[in-house]
Amino acid sequence: MVKPNTKYKILDTKKITDFFLDVAFPKKCVVCGKLDTLFCENCQSKITFLRTQNCPFCLKITPRGRVCKSCGHKSALTGVTVMAHFEEPLKEVIHQYKYEFIKALKDDLAHLAWPYLEDFPKNSVLTCVPSSPKRLAWRGYNQAEEIAGILALQSGLSFRPKLLKRTSYKTPQTQLSRKERFKNVENAFEAKRNFNLKGKQVVIFDDLVTSGATLNACAKELRKMGASRVWGLVLARNR
Ligand SMILES: [Zn+2]
Ligand SMILES: [Zn+2]
Numbered sequence: 453m454v455k456p457n458t459k460y461k462i463l464d465t466k467k468i469t470d471f472f473l474d475v476a477f478p479k480k481c482v483v484c485g486k487l488d489t490l491f492c493e494n495c496q497s498k499i500t501f502l503r504t505q506n507c508p509f510c511l512k513i514t515p516r517g518r519v520c521k522s523c524g525h526k527s528a529l530t531g532v533t534v535m536a537h538f539e540e541p542l543k544e545v546i547h548q549y550k551y552e553f554i555k556a557l558k559d560d561l562a563h564l565a566w567p568y569l570e571d572f573p574k575n576s577v578l579t580c581v582p583s584s585p586k587r588l589a590w591r592g593y594n595q596a597e598e599i600a601g602i603l604a605l606q607s608g609l610s611f612r613p614k615l616l617k618r619t620s621y622k623t624p625q626t627q628l629s630r631k632e633r634f635k636n637v638e639n640a641f642e643a644k645r646n647f648n649l650k651g652k653q654v655v656i657f658d659d660l661v662t663s664g665a666t667l668n669a670c671a672k673e674l675r676k677m678g679a680s681r682v683w684g685l686v687l688a689r690n691r
Pocket of ligand 1: 481482483484485486491492493494495496
């Protein structure tokens with residue numbers, strides 16, 4: 453058998469491809485156009501990070517975004533922690549990530565969200581809101597799963613991206629009123645019953661929260677699998 457010649461390093465084809473891609477399409481900040489970065493430090497410094505958190509339903513200030521007492525009866529969610537205000541430049545970055553397919557922005561977005569995950573117990577399970585098959589085919593990736601995957605690596609939390617499956621997809625939530633949103637996602641998710649979450653705390657990652665209906669519908673299913681607490685973690689609140 454011919455031994456490989458170890459005198460020469462095997463060429464790293466990925467690095468070479470990246471090099472040519474960088475030459476053909478130089479990396480630049482999606483907000484200001486600064487070269488060699490996708491989201492420059494200066495633009496990142498303009499994000500308004502949340503110092504206080506709110507009940508996801510009535511927006512009353514609560515610790516870490518816990519659901520308040522008066523909203524508790526209708527909620528499967530324990531609370532929702534929100535990273536920042538949904539305004540520029542974050543708004544543009546999320547848009548580019550989701551609708552202009554700049555998938556590599558997941559690294560910057562995960563890096564920014566990471567401190568908001570630190571307060572959760574280390575034995576929590578991290579999951580994400582699933583995409584519908586149609587959305588997944590269109591975008592090519594689940595935007596929430598990509599970021600959650602990096603967050604799991606950084607935090608060491610157990611990552612279970614496929615705990616939930618989207619069973620129906622009616623009207624996109626963005627086209628509906630607050631009340632209609634809850635109705636629209638009712639029974640839109642199904643849990644994988646063979647996975648036991650008994651006594652576990654689960655964190656569901658998503659990019660945005662609006663009415664909280666989607667996260668709540670997911671939480672309902674996770675509770676059926678035995679989860680004792682279900683938190684949402686999102687980049688921003690869009691309302
Ligand atoms: Zn910039
Ligand atoms: Zn409330």
